[in-house]
Amino acid sequence: MNKEEILAKLSEIFREELDNEDITLTEETTANDVEEWDSLSHIQLIVAVEKAFKVRFTSSEIQSWNTVGEMASSIASKL
Template sequence: MIREELFGKLQEIFRDIFDDETLEISDSTNSSDIDDWDSINHINLVVAIENEIHIKFSFDDLAALKNVGAMVDLMMVKMTK
């Protein structure tokens, strides 16, 4: 899967979790950019990504992420292992 395809899937997951069909994410999107991105929705987001993309994040993986772009990059690495 190429980065653009993965980003598209991630866009769908974000729209579903935050219940906003108009939500647009970018590489620089982070939790302060989305009003409803609280700890509960963060967990829901991670679980949805893990289930949809069939990868697993460690706590250290998640703690190091600063934005959506970093998440996509990490997902790309995990998918090649």
């Protein structure tokens, strides 16, 4: 699975979890760019991403992400 495919799948997950069909993620997207993405929804997103990709993240990995691109890179490294 390449980074574009991961981003597409992440976009689907974010749309479903945040209940916003208008979300389109890029590698540069941050939580500040998505109105519904707050600290509580962040946890829900991480759980949904781990389940969808069948991966697990450490808390230090999660805290190191500043953009969706960094999240996608972590996913890619585990697939």
